[in-house]
Amino acid sequence: MREPHLEARQVSHQFRLKPQSITVLDQVDLQLQRGQFGALIGPSGCGKSTLLRLIADILQPTAGTLTIGGDPPSRVRKRHAIGFVFQEATLLPWRTVIDNVRLPIQIARKSGLPSAASPQELIRLVGLEGFEQALPSQLSGGMRQRVSIARALVLQPEVLLLDEPFGALDEITRQRMNLELLRIWSEAGITTLLVTHSIAEAVLMADQIFVMSARPGRIIEQVPVPLARPRHLGLMREQVFFETENRVRDALFTQEIAQEPPSLQPRALPTQV
Numbered sequence: 001m002r003e004p005h006l007e008a009r010q011v012s013h014q015f016r017l018k019p020q021s022i023t024v025l026d027q028v029d030l031q032l033q034r035g036q037f038g039a040l041i042g043p044s045g046c047g048k049s050t051l052l053r054l055i056a057d058i059l060q061p062t063a064g065t066l067t068i069g070g071d072p073p074s075r076v077r078k079r080h081a082i083g084f085v086f087q088e089a090t091l092l093p094w095r096t097v098i099d100n101v102r103l104p105i106q107i108a109r110k111s112g113l114p115s116a117a118s119p120q121e122l123i124r125l126v127g128l129e130g131f132e133q134a135l136p137s138q139l140s141g142g143m144r145q146r147v148s149i150a151r152a153l154v155l156q157p158e159v160l161l162l163d164e165p166f167g168a169l170d171e172i173t174r175q176r177m178n179l180e181l182l183r184i185w186s187e188a189g190i191t192t193l194l195v196t197h198s199i200a201e202a203v204l205m206a207d208q209i210f211v212m213s214a215r216p217g218r219i220i221e222q223v224p225v226p227l228a229r230p231r232h233l234g235l236m237r238e239q240v241f242f243e244t245e246n247r248v249r250d251a252l253f254t255q256e257i258a259q260e261p262p263s264l265q266p267r268a269l270p271t272q273v
């Protein structure tokens with residue numbers, strides 16, 4: 001068995017909310033092989049973004065260990081090897097597209113620049129050729145997220161973390177962006193973890209789907225996606241797609257039912273004797 005590239009072992013996290021603290025993540029175990037695409041799905045507030053922020057070294061776990069290629073996230077972040085795309089495109093409004101994509105290079109230069117990709121080449125990769133000199137206000141929401149993805153890739157990260165990047169987009173744009181992201185991922189070959197609320201999106205994109213419980217979040221099921229690559233929208237009509245969706249849905253809703261007050265839970269039918 002190969003060593004995982006991205007690994008969380010027994011990771012827990014508590015936030016201090018005076019006067020007490022809340023446990024957001026409880027002994028999370030997760031593994032992704034190098035170059036794999038993982039999706040994290042779970043009820044709102046179960047700690048998906050928190051887990052991504054722990055992997056990105058924006059937060060530190062209260063317990064447990066995280067490693068990327070055997071290194072702690074702090075070391076990986078210092079070599080600028082973690083790409084992060086947030087829910088909203090966090091672009092600098094006064095900078096052009098190409099200058100937003102260049103920004104991480106300019107910041108990293110101060111601490112000894114790791115190898116960087118060509119911003120122009122990345123703009124081509126995300127399909128924004130011709131918009132290099134546009135300002136964020138002159139772009140659609142989908143185009144702004146493409147700029148964010150190009151910016152996250154410019155320092156050639158070892159892992160790419162995406163926190164519901166297309167949540168604010170309409171269904172058609174979202175599906176197009178999903179396919180574009182898959183194309184970019186397959187060209188860049190980066191270990192990728194995507195947070196999503198959409199079961200279909202998780203199945204379409206991922207090699208492995210990690211289903212989380214309600215807070216405190218735990219991984220309650222890992223669902224492998226047995227679909228060939230390259231993926232295309234036609235796969236969404238195939239039996240194996242429905243079956244994988246159902247496995248994820250069952251894992252999500254079984255726990256929902258378990259948490260309902262007893263009066264709302266379905267009664268077991270009397271068995272015939």
Ligand SMILES: Nc1ncnc2c1ncn2[C@@H]1O[C@H](COP(=O)(O)OP(=O)(O)OP(=O)(O)O)[C@@H](O)[C@H]1O
Nearest residue numbers: 015016017024043044045046047048049050051215
């Ligand atoms: N900085 C913080 N301080 C205190 N509590 C926090 C902080 N950040 C998040 N939380 C709490 O941690 C829990 C998990 O939040 P998180 O954003 O990780 O969930 P999520 O699964 O990504 O939710 P959603 O799907 O709605 O985006 C929530 O209850 C939230 O209120």
